[in-house]
Amino acid sequence: MTTAVLTPRAPAAAGFRAEAAPRAHRAVKIWLYTLAALVVAMAAVGGATRLTGSGLSITEWKPVTGAIPPLSAEAWAQEFAKYRATPQYQLLNEGMSLSDFQFIYAWEWGHRLLGRVIGFAFFVPFLWFWWRGRIDRRLALGLLGLGLLGGLQGAVGWIMVASGLQPGMTAVAPVKLAIHLTLASAIYAGLIWLAAGLGRDRAGGALPARLKTAALALVPLVLLQIALGGLVAGSKAGLTYNTWPLMDGAVIPPASTLFAGTPWIENFFDNVALVQLNHRLVAYALLAAALLHWLDARRAAPGDRAGRRAAGILGLVVVQALVGITTLLLAVPLWAGLLHQVTAMLVLGMAVAHARLSRTAPAA
Known part of the structure; x- marks a missing residue:
């Protein structure tokens, strides 16, 4: 025994x-x-x-x-x-x-x-x-x-x-x-x-290289926008220029306003006009990049899940832009500020998942 x-x-x-x-x-x-x-x-x-x-x-x-x-x-x-x-x-x-x-x-x-x-x-x-x-x-x-x-x-x-x-x-x-x-x-x-x-194969899928590169490039762009949002929050720039699309009657305020402080480099961190303008400009760039990426994915990979993911990113970016405008126009109420921040994280999460999945394929 x-x-x-x-x-x-x-x-x-x-x-x-x-x-x-x-x-x-x-x-x-x-x-x-x-x-x-x-x-x-x-x-x-x-x-x-x-x-x-x-x-x-x-x-x-x-x-x-x-x-x-x-x-x-x-x-x-x-x-x-x-x-x-x-x-x-x-x-x-x-x-x-x-x-x-x-x-x-x-x-x-x-x-x-x-x-x-x-x-x-x-x-x-x-x-x-x-x-x-x-x-x-x-x-x-x-x-x-x-x-x-x-x-x-x-x-x-x-x-x-x-x-x-x-x-x-x-x-x-x-x-x-x-x-x-x-x-x-x-x-x-x-x-x-x-x-x-x-559970994914690192060899990657069949997407064109430019789509993979574009998907990956969206991630640092979103991170840059979040960093600029942190500067807006820290400097309380959202409590000024509470109009859209104009800032004090202009799309871009005069240089004398944007670079009023010295040394000039500190304006990028402390000047509420330049801090808010940069946040707006990168938002426009992100919206344009998401739109172009979606259009390219539809044309280059019809029927692929990458196109649906690109559409999801574009939708979230549009929602985030609308929430951001609302937050600005209402001078940053608590609920809008929090919704804006959480939606930014959702955009980032979707962009990262899309970039990762676009570079891999399901494991055999």
Whole structure:
């Protein structure tokens, strides 16, 4: 009589073993798309934090203990005292009540808590899938790279907040906000890229090379537009020139307005007229690029899924443009600002998935 000995499954050499079963790919895909959805939620909560003026309500960076909010009247009093010492309180919010402070604190605390949740949702399943052999070496390296970007994103977030706590500052520096938003968008794009490529043959499909190149080129164009949107948000440029298509009676304001500051290079980051104009111009460029790409895909690859994806991108870009115009005309109400930000992430996600799928074919 023999006795079977059960041992845990060991990972393959160097800790990675590819498992090509469709079920394995499906589980990893669900995980990656869930992470991408959490990043979109993070961006939305971050947008709400900015629009409600909540981003400077927590004056310290405590990655571990900061997960616990104030739980007593004494703890709330201590946190409120720290906020009252900030320039934002002294210059903008003097006389704020404790209940008003608790409102803005809740937004910032929720934003930071969601960041911790994303970190947990990334690393724990990553270790599990790695141990079960469902992540090959290439995918693992990509995921580790995104994990490092996530850690950098947390540090950039604190650097951004710290910029708003400096003497005379009542908000974070626009450039740091733009970097924070763009880095989050890049992480989101990386998750979509990896998820869309699972179970695909890297040899590629039969699309013409120019369509593949055009599909890929849309991604950095969308990222540039998101970065410019971060500058608009950080400089509050959306609260000026609330007309469309004209800006103070002109399609393009005079150079004396666009380059009023010195040195001239700083106008690209701090001059609300130039910041808003650049956001408008890249929006027009993105709309034209999406339209031309769709027309080319219809002609060069009739009946191919690439054409339908190109049509989806064009539709989302049109919706995003309309939402952006509405947001501008209404002087950035909370609901419109958040819708504009979330739709931008949807455009980016669709563009990344389209670029990835256009370069691959279903695995045999």
